[in-house]
Amino acid sequence: MKVRILVRLKPGVLDPQGRAVHHSLDGLGFEGVEDVRIGRMIELDVADNTSDEALNAMCEKLLANMVIEDFSIEKLETAGAA
């Protein structure tokens, strides 16, 4: 099973990288960009019977830093699924 994990800075946590990219977009002349936030996408290929609890634990213990980040887990279709 392929699992896509999105790790994002929590709302309110300053994202200097996003701010710099926002500035660059402005500099390129793109109008109407209100905000830019940069996160991280992690793709896992795990056994089909991997539990939600295990996936959550992976995120909480290592993939995300819960002090500053939130995560979301998206299960992608398995090869065998119709």
Add this chain to the structure above:
Amino acid sequence: MGFRAAVITFPGSNCDRDMATALELVSGTAPIRVWHGDADLPDNLDFIALPGGFSYGDYLRSGAMAANSPIMRSVVKAAERGVPVLGVCNGFQVLTESGLLPGALMRNASQNFICRTVPLTVENTQSLFTGSYDSGSKVRIPVAHHDGNYFADEATLDRLEGDGRVAFRYDEPCNGSRRDIAGILNASGNVLGMMPHPERAVEDAHGGVDGRRLFESVMGELVS
């Protein structure tokens, strides 16, 4: 007796030798060098240092991989027993990632790597690590980091301040750290994490010796 210290080396540590040299210079005894893959620490340690550098290439987040290396389980246990643990720079990042210290160290607000000597105030001069500094001491110690921007929520910051756990504070904005925090203690006072490098300020050739008292504080009577 001597001062029985250990310096942990992770893949990508680059201040481990500086730390070992500083410890030997101040204490007269060479520390034991410990590899991250070792499961156990030497017995009867007086001090553990987690050095600066870029452990595991800062993959995922600075310090995140090192915090899960085999030796860190032993370091956490030693810290819980009361052994003094100092984490400098990447070592501070490892301490927050391992949960021994609260908060997180984010990318510098300027996005730039900052490498210069900064003015600091020693906020708590009663701790195990800072007892040899005079109250309100102003010191100058080098920083060299990309991810030194200390973040914690307001309640945690208030608790750190109220309990005297802010050990060092930048005298001028440095990297975007909340409340200009440069170094913090754990609740029991035996774990210190700091971004400035005291091991780079222990002899005249370094341009200053303001870091020396930190090592003298923790060595105390063990080296007299």
